[in-house]
Amino acid sequence: MRNPLNQTIAGIQPSGIRKFFDIVSEMEDAISLGVGEPDFDTPWHIREEGIYSLEKGRTFYSSNSGLLELRREIVAYVQRNHGVSYDAKSEAMVTVGGSEAIDLAMRVMLDPGDEVLIPQPSYVSYLPCAVMAGGVPVSIELSAEDDFRLTPEKLLQKISPRTKLLVLPFPNNPTGAIMEYEDLERIVPIIKEHDLFVLSDEIYSELSYKGKASSVIEFPGMRERTVYINGFSKAYAMTGWRLGYACAPREILSAMLKLHQFAIMCAPTTSQYAAVEALKHGEIDVARMRESYNERRLYVVNRLRGMGMECFEPFGAFYVFPSIREFGMTSGEFAERLLREEKVAVVPGTAFGDCGEGFLRISYAYSLRDLKKALSRIEKFVGRLKGQS
Amino acid sequence: MREKILALIENNSRLTVPEIAAMLSAREEDVAREIEGMEDEHIICGYHTMINWDKTKDERVDALIEVKVTPQRGMGFDSIAERIFQYEEVDSLFLMSGAFDFTVMIKGKTMKEVANFVSMKLSPMESVLSTATHFVLKRYKDHGTIIDEVREDERMKVSL
Known part of the structure; x- marks a missing residue:
């Protein structure tokens, strides 16, 4: 029989830490700080709007690009937050999670051999999406010394004549790093000078703890070369509803829509009705959840530093990214021993790129009670390691 | 800071002073002083336990x-x-x-x-x-x- 698989797909390696995850899920009494989603339920008024749409029998397809009412809310939101306008009819679309939008954007923008700059550590899907789109992923290794922000120097180092697209994954999963206005201001001229396009994944933008998050689209000339991606999963605790969106110049968006209509048809209609309610009346909920994450963020950073761990202050998302370099172990070894000896699960930094070596991703999207228990166990473990050395 | 302390302890009066200080990025002495002040002024009127x-x-x-x-x-x-x-x-x-x-x-x-x-x-x-x-x-x-x-x-x- 012939090989049934496409060579490109076959060449993509499954995530190396699958095995570690399997151990975690089998360990019944382990406390996990490994989850990449909110610990809140979707606010009730948003859930109720989804339920109501079902009661009214709104179980039909929506238009390919999503309910116009929702797209209008989306462009109004972007206008409110960044002062940038998009046309709801031709420059915004609703996708199945932010992740679909990432995939679409790469597929429509890349030709074989085009290079995609991916700052790492970062979310796991950029790299395989670039490969599946025929592009060549080029990693930019960010460092703790820069608070895991993208600097002009690091960007310039990796730009080649084949570079077409830059991914901006901020606020960042797994590091919690953000790019402030001044940080973006420094890289924007380079982007323009080298005629790059940008995929700005701002899924965590509402979870910023140092004032309102800035976006690259705010800079003159950048809206024209950027695919802005956001969604409902993190801000409104709606991960399971699978709903994201993209705003982009008409030319790019209509190409994305072409792919979307053939592969997906449309995002789930129930979720779209719920999302309209989220954007119309959910601002208070977002503020309440952000405040709660912020309290836990400060608590966790304080505890980790208190036990002598090196931990830069993350100003976004719901992760902290402490260094374990002093213990002379790989992230994988550290995570596995922590799991076996103290039954606490965290994610090794290497899950998010090789330069995540020496770091752990700790999620604080947990109750304070669980955080306290888990951190006390980590403290015991770290204390033991320090005693040995 | 008072409102922030109250918002935290309204639903969990067992939070310790160091925990509150960490969560508010404040100094422990300041948190302790504010709590004592609010007790004296009867802004904090008691600490009860919710029992089923x-x-x-x-x-x-x-x-x-x-x-x-x-x-x-x-x-x-x-x-x-x-x-x-x-x-x-x-x-x-x-x-x-x-x-x-x-x-x-x-x-x-x-x-x-x-x-x-x-x-x-x-x-x-x-x-x-x-x-x-x-x-x-x-x-x-x-x-x-x-x-x-x-x-x-x-x-x-x-x-x-």
Whole structure:
């Protein structure tokens, strides 16, 4: 029989830490700080709007690009937050999670051999999406010394004549790093000078703890070369509803829509009705959840530093990214021993790129009670390691 | 900072001073001083424990009593209220707008104790015109807490 698989797909390696995850899920009494989603339920008024749409029998397809009412809310939101306008009819679309939008954007923008700059550590899907789109992923290794922000120097180092697209994954999963206005201001001229396009994944933008998050689209000339991606999963605790969106110049968006209509048809209609309610009346909920994450963020950073761990202050998302370099172990070894000896699960930094070596991703999207228990166990473990050395 | 401290301890009075300080990025001395200050000023009026008595062997009941009164000359609602809340049976007392004047909450008493309180103490008061006593059959949510809910974390244990 012939090989049934496409060579490109076959060449993509499954995530190396699958095995570690399997151990975690089998360990019944382990406390996990490994989850990449909110610990809140979707606010009730948003859930109720989804339920109501079902009661009214709104179980039909929506238009390919999503309910116009929702797209209008989306462009109004972007206008409110960044002062940038998009046309709801031709420059915004609703996708199945932010992740679909990432995939679409790469597929429509890349030709074989085009290079995609991916700052790492970062979310796991950029790299395989670039490969599946025929592009060549080029990693930019960010460092703790820069608070895991993208600097002009690091960007310039990796730009080649084949570079077409830059991914901006901020606020960042797994590091919690953000790019402030001044940080973006420094890289924007380079982007323009080298005629790059940008995929700005701002899924965590509402979870910023140092004032309102800035976006690259705010800079003159950048809206024209950027695919802005956001969604409902993190801000409104709606991960399971699978709903994201993209705003982009008409030319790019209509190409994305072409792919979307053939592969997906449309995002789930129930979720779209719920999302309209989220954007119309959910601002208070977002503020309440952000405040709660912020309290836990400060608590966790304080505890980790208190036990002598090196931990830069993350100003976004719901992760902290402490260094374990002093213990002379790989992230994988550290995570596995922590799991076996103290039954606490965290994610090794290497899950998010090789330069995540020496770091752990700790999620604080947990109750304070669980955080306290888990951190006390980590403290015991770290204390033991320090005693040995 | 006071409002932030209150927001934190309103739902969890067992947070320690170092924990509150960490969560507010403040100094422990400052947090301790503010809490003490708020206790002195009676902004913080007490630290209570939420108990689901239904899960114990205790068989006592909670009641809500609507009370209509006639304020007497030279004696407004406040002084009637004072005469009511002095009784140790009274857990909470509120002046209401609408069809009646006071809500009296009684917690953790036997039916007989509630009946005695209403018939022997509350109703005979000179200003009291009438009362209507309602017994709580079941508590679903109290002080923002869903009583019977024991939530399991159903999320996947690890997700990227």
